[in-house]
Amino acid sequence: MGRRIDFFIEFAKAPLKVGAIIPSSRYLRRRMLSSIPFNDDIIIVEYGPGNGVFTDYIASSLTPNSTFIVVENNPSFYKNLQEKYKSYPNIHIELGSVEDIKEILSSKGIEHADYVISGIPFLSLGTEFTHTVFSATKEILKPSSQFILFQYTRVLESILVQHFPRYQTSKVLINFPPAIVFKAQA
Numbered sequence: 709m710g711r712r713i714d715f716f717i718e719f720a721k722a723p724l725k726v727g728a729i730i731p732s733s734r735y736l737r738r739r740m741l742s743s744i745p746f747n748d749d750i751i752i753v754e755y756g757p758g759n760g761v762f763t764d765y766i767a768s769s770l771t772p773n774s775t776f777i778v779v780e781n782n783p784s785f786y787k788n789l790q791e792k793y794k795s796y797p798n799i800h801i802e803l804g805s806v807e808d809i810k811e812i813l814s815s816k817g818i819e820h821a822d823y824v825i826s827g828i829p830f831l832s833l834g835t836e837f838t839h840t841v842f843s844a845t846k847e848i849l850k851p852s853s854q855f856i857l858f859q860y861t862r863v864l865e866s867i868l869v870q871h872f873p874r875y876q877t878s879k880v881l882i883n884f885p886p887a888i889v890f891k892a893q894a
């Protein structure tokens with residue numbers, strides 16, 4: 709319950725950036741992560757982890773040779789995750805904006821990722837921001853890798869298709885609000 713209250717406090721401070729009043733459900737987490745081969749050594753990036761509802765599962769599922777880069781621009785969410793994962797050599801919690809993902813990865817000597825998972829509320833952050841992030845995401849993904857995101861409406865689909873013409877969608881009703889998961893091929 710404490711984690712939910714912390715999340716709500718951050719929502720109250722910056723509703724457009726946080727974009728949800730409570731963290732995602734475990735049903736949404738399962739759907740978002742179901743296509744990731746956690747037995748393989750992979751490079752995975754998470755955008756907008758919030759209080760870590762996807763982060764914790766990914767961190768506990770990775771092989772020791774996998775690399776996990778997490779980008780959050782809210783200092784409070786960042787601080788909690790940084791504290792939690794500071795002793796994990798293959799998990800990097802970064803304070804910054806996902807618009808700068810190419811620079812963030814190259815500062816770690818990484819050019820390409822196998823998976824990008826996103827919790828970013830693109831709809832409330834605007835069209836220009838969304839184009840910038842989708843374009844940078846396409847550049848950092850290896851061919852045949854996946855960009856996995858959720859939204860509460862289909863409004864951003866017309867932007868997604870310009871960068872990622874091949875994608876599948878599915879609904880997760882047990883979440884507040886109900887969510888649509890987009891799994892896009894790079």
Ligand SMILES: C[S@@+](CC[C@H](N)C(=O)[O-])C[C@H]1O[C@@H](n2cnc3c(N)ncnc32)[C@H](O)[C@@H]1O
Pocket residue numbers: 725726727728730731732755756757758759760761762779780781782785804805806807826827828829
């Ligand atoms: C809807 S919450 C999702 C949190 C979590 N992934 C979940 O599903 O419960 C959106 C998150 O994106 C973060 N965020 C918003 N804009 C961002 C940006 N430009 N760069 C990095 N993180 C951002 C917010 O601070 C917040 O933690």
